[in-house]
């Protein structure tokens with residue numbers, strides 16, 4: 001009830017917005033409307049950068065062409081500018097060129113921070129901590145809005161079950177339930193309760209839909225997914241993002257079941273708008289509408305424009321020569337309807353009005369500087385990095401290290417002191433000077449008490465095929481001048497031998513993961529395995545820190561390295577967080593958001609497979625290698641010790657629309673305060689389809705002091721038990737028995753059951 005005045009005010013505002021939009025629509029020409037439906041990259045290459053031919057643009061002509069378009073009001077939105085002075089300058093050009101006074105909308109890939117860089121998204125998901133995830137994107141939104149960015153092309157909510165696909169790093173992993181929770185938290189973080197508020201920006205979940213299932217894990221390649229997988233696995237994070245109020249959705253590059261996703265009326269009109277009630281605007285992925293011709297789908301750009309518009313794509317993101325420049329022509333021939341075009345323009349204008357851009361188109365450049373320098377933001381990033389690290393192995397409790405019991409540490413590996421790699425991919429506005437590497441973090445933590453020696457040990461590794469991202473400064477790694485590989489290897493191993501503990505940082509250079517960074521192998525690149533083996537061979541107790549955005553082949557390490565901590569690309573404050581974890585100031589609490597395959601031959605890999613012939617041989621599906629994962633989904637150790645007991649359900653059976661309450665007691669029997677992610681898994685025994693052996697259906701993070709205990713409750717409502725059934729071609733709640741397991745990972749053994757009196761349909 002207390003919300004009512006606010007709601008009324010919003011309605012009045014909304015009515016006001018509609019009136020203004022109607023008026024503008026009446027006055028705009030078809031070319032001006034097409035302009036509002038066009039978004040350009042503004043691509044000023046960094047000083048001295050060589051243009052990447054794959055971008056297909058002339059680096060000098062491109063920004064000039066965009067400025068001319070602003071002057072003619074044939075573009076209404078820009079991306080890839082982060083300097084507030086530059087944004088103000090471009091906004092002035094936009095307003096001077098637009099006789100209706102319509103300001104430009106600025107978007108950017110604010111993926112894991114703008115200036116304060118957070119751990120990469122897969123790491124944030126590994127925290128299973130929705131509050132921290134929300135806070136992180138709220139910081140990112142504040143920094144972005146301060147420089148004049150109104151909209152993030154994030155979160156990426158694509159389910160990824162094949163880690164060969166480089167963009168697994170941008171999402172929340174393999175699971176739809178975790179993916180949905182993480183997606184909603186990010187939308188809330190970016191937008192708050194309304195993106196029109198101060199310090200907020202529009203969230204744009206992407207890429208609808210199925211991009212993560214690219215054939216062979218090859219970026220941009222086609223996807224074939226059944227409706228069963230789409231509804232049950234790939235759509236839930238999008239639906240959750242829409243329900244959280246996302247103002248935008250982005251299309252995907254590839255063909256989905258034989259139709260370019262960017263021209264799928266089914267996706268953008270039937271599913272997104274009609275089924276989920278999405279009221280925001282849809283943007284194409286970059287150049288994806290021109291691609292409709294590349295795909296062999298549209299005959300030409302006019303056809304592409306007409307079909308994308310009819311599908312429900314409102315805004316075209318383009319580098320140059322957009323298809324939507326042909327909309328006036330398509331209107332003339334009747335290939336596209338005036339109503340469709342007006343509906344698109346309406347959604348864009350609504351967003352601009354809701355953001356308050358007509359009243360406040362410019363940003364305060366001094367304030368931007370202050371916001372970007374906010375120390376509080378760095379603290380949030382440090383906590384996020386601490387919570388996202390996953391302790392994969394800790395044999396003999398090698399961790400935490402006791403600084404008082406150590407005289408020396410050797411920090412080994414080419415990633416140990418690489419600022420750029422510590423930040424991870426998909427960042428552009430970072431400050432390398434303030435970035436804390438693992439080596440920096442350890443040095444600062446132990447001060448003069450412990451001798452810290454360091455060596456890269458091996459040369460950096462280059463991609464076989466360079467990426468378009470390599471043209472941005474510092475993205476291509478380089479060896480120090482005069483690097484002598486053999487001597488360096490010997491030196492690194494010598495340092496390890498002489499030290500009380502060796503810390504090896506190994507993984508992938510950041511330009512090996514992300515967009516256009518798919519891989520045919522999961523091996524540690526370069527000589528990193530040999531280096532690790534040599535260090536372990538010295539007999540010095542060794543800790544492996546994995547810097548990665550995808551699971552790597554750690555079979556040797558999992559048997560031979562006593563302690564393995566996955567630190568991902570931990571961001572600006574990464575080294576500080578890692579040192580806090582290594583020396584026990586905080587306990588690791590992250591959990592894997594994917595099943596960790598043993599080898600690339602395992603992929604795609606999921607824990608939530610169905611049961612089939614010879615289930616007793618599930619771990620022996622290959623003759624040459626166990627088919628169980630190296631580490632299961634949800635796995636992550638702690639310096640605490642958690643015991644689960646007293647699992648109860650509040651009633652033996654539940655009607656279709658009923659909710660069941662599950663309780664469990666969690667006790668920390670260890671001697672350190674630590675956080676545990678309590679996970680609940682569900683399994684339907686029989687029904688109108690075969691259901692997965694278990695699926696995540698609830699999780700909660702709890703922090704417990706030594707010997708403390710807490711009762712944790714989960715509600716299992718119909719929305720958790722309902723699924724899309726292939727036999728019914730509909731949503732069903734089957735009559736069945738359900739098994740529940742609760743524990744600290746997806747192999748949890750504590751179990752209970754309940755029955756459901758079923759009913760098909762919604």
Ligand code: BGC
Pocket residue numbers: 109153206285286515
């Ligand atoms: C990516 C999108 C991104 C866009 C703009 C595309 O290549 O697929 O995820 O938002 O570029 O940078």
